[in-house]
Amino acid sequence: MNEQDIPIDIHVNKLSDWLISRRIADKNWQRNIKDVRNKINEALKDMPGNDKLIELLSGSYINYFHCQEIIEILKTTEKDSKNIFGSYSSQRMKDWIAVVKSYEKDNLYLAEAAQLLSRNINYEIPSARKQMTTLEKLSNEALTKSQDAVKSENILKNEFHVACQQLGINGDNIKQELVEKIKDLPDMQDKIVKNLIPAIKSPVTLYQNFCGNKHCLPVLKHLIEKGNTTVYEYKYNEAPIKVEEPPLPFNLTDNAADSNDNNEIDFGDDNGDEGIDFGGDDAEVNLEVGEINWGDDVDAEAGNANEIDFNISLEGSGIVVESDGMSGGVARQDEAYALLDSPNYRDNLLDELYELESFLKLRLYELASSDKVHVISMSLLDHDTDHDAKSINEMVKNIDAVLAALTASTYMQIYQIKHSPKFVDILTNKLKQKLRGIEKFKYNQVAYRNKSVELKESAAALVPNLTKMIEQTKALLKHTEKDISKRYKNRVVNLMGANF
Template structure:
């Protein structure tokens, strides 16, 4: 009995252990099915090779398959599903299977009683599918496509889209930056046209019209010249010169007269100023190109008198064409470099003409020098402010008077009483205090500013300098072309920005489709590997 009981106990213990072991096996199997398989996409190919699921190198097999696919595509039936499937797609194993499924419908008429197809198309694509499934080539290729999409294709598309956005933003920013120089150049162009008093539509006609109003501008600039008479008298009393500031005195007394009247102390019977001829070739409007020829011809009077011209380097007062017996009435007219400090010699002081004796006995030829019967011609027909030499002398006298007044004001402000002031030698001088000097100085400054304003200087040099006229028109042309170039650049940048944005929008569906295809490949790879491992859950890590 004891031995029997012992054997029964052993048997029961064995059965119990066996049942427990079976339960443990079942638990292990259940736990293993619940454990997911995590594969990083960077190691996906190595994982497949290490598990002997697919070969390491599939390039030769893929080359053969690609050749067969190329040949098979040459003979395809006309089917909407096939056209949609093959449009813009890199064919892989799964596409080949879909093609075979479509061909089962289009080629079902070639199927024999044994279930095989007589169509060569079907045979070609079935052969391609078979080659793909041999050694699991399809799984390795799909893994490579999936990894390439994740690592290169999708990031590359995203970077390209970001770059397009940045380029479009740079174009828009560049457009905003160009607005400032465009406004600046346009403002300078408008200001210059306003200074010249023209609109810029037809420069040749407008320049001639505005130059014809130059005498009115001169007259307007010296409308307050009488206000400096006290300053001239003060300077004359102080300097004790016999002739002091003769041109300013003449302007105060007679206004802006002709040079003829200033020299001969009488008004001419008539004035024949040289004809103004302004020829600007191919510069008809502000939009025209740079002229190939630009010339200002101020003409020549009948008696040979020529007008003066002024340029940036030299003042040329022309040639009077005097004969041997001609009298030079004003030496300062032909010597532009000399400065007249106030001693004026008239022609009447140098030459005396007796009407009782024939003028031929004196050897004097009056004809051709601007005194032809009291008619002002050539240089002497210009007004004092319009003749380059006399205009410069007037400005010199104004600056001289201004300098004296400033010195006088400085002395009055520095010294305690008028007894110690230099030049305070007369009652008339000492009666002027600093307030009156400041008023005189202000009047002189006003005359200087009006005579030497921007518009007057532009028009004066335009009239007397062909070179300046050419530079002025060229400057206007360059400003206009600069604005046009900036506007053209802005339009180009605007179109480029719109094009870049359009390219960015066109890539959005491409990225979405590629992302969808990649996710589909991921699902198929995970499903295929899961079947090989008892339907365990498979996760591809590192993908989208």
């Protein structure tokens, strides 16, 4: 085989050592390269306005082969400075020719080319690609976060609307609407009582018969007999003539707590020394008391006029004496609440319902037990054949339904709104927090979307630089292969390890 047909294979990473080992380049070439770079920097300060030069020099690391191209361009731009001997008097041309000669001394340009190839192939190009990949990944992550923010916003919106629907409000003015829901409480309580009375009437009778006490379960018994009356009527067994329910314990507006000074009654001068004016200055007031007619003709001559006859009948006198008790009273504070509306008596009601439910469940257990020898607590009801396991089980279901209505979340929320200003604030803040979360996710959507676009544009901006770097590296690779090939009788030179 002819020697010229044998290719020369050199790995890019070993090219610098290969050049030094064959004495093509000096092992101390890096000491001299600084002078060459300084000359290039000085030459670049005075360059003609040429499109090819601008394109060649823009963003490029000027190497030996670039300098040769610059000289070729200057031969056109500086042709007027060429003398009859073929040399150029242009300083620009002289500077770049000096740069090329400095490069060619000890083949400095080949050593630099080997370093540039190794750096670009192993570091610069992979780093640019990695940076692009990272930016694209971050862009996709930002877009995913934007989409997640949309989902989170929709979830919060749905939770907010569901919460508002459960409370029966629109959510435009949360606290105002919550307080307005208090007006629905009486109707809800009336509906509960309407279902409660037929549900508990029979169980209460059964329990009273078992206890032998007609006064047990007093609240339930009162509800059966008179309904959801005021606490006043429950306590005194008489309806009040006036109900003054306590005002709501919270303000809806900043001006709700206005001063009441203007509503006070003006009794005139505050001077306590002045008496009541009956019409005359220093006039003596004669308060003459007339004689009381008790309905009998009293003979003044027969007896003492100052004696009172206590045997007079009031029926004939026209005077009406009210019966004893609290009739004519005013229900105030807690006594003004209905039984289901009073915090104290509502708890008593629940206790009685749970007590009644426990009794019925115990009776069910006794009826379901196959061994009644050990069960003696219910023996008093053995004679009662009106209620079997099926009927008692139905009673338990009815009481459970009443308890469910009394402890339902919607009812309890409105009940607590009325009696707890702190609960109103908590509920309001909870709903407003969802609204703030919705606004936050809306902001995050736009922010992440813009960030995704920005990162994608940054990645796209690296593409031209990467493409240009690859093209320049390929060109430098070919120039280097060609240069080495000339040194070895035009043998084929393959610089391996350049994976673009």
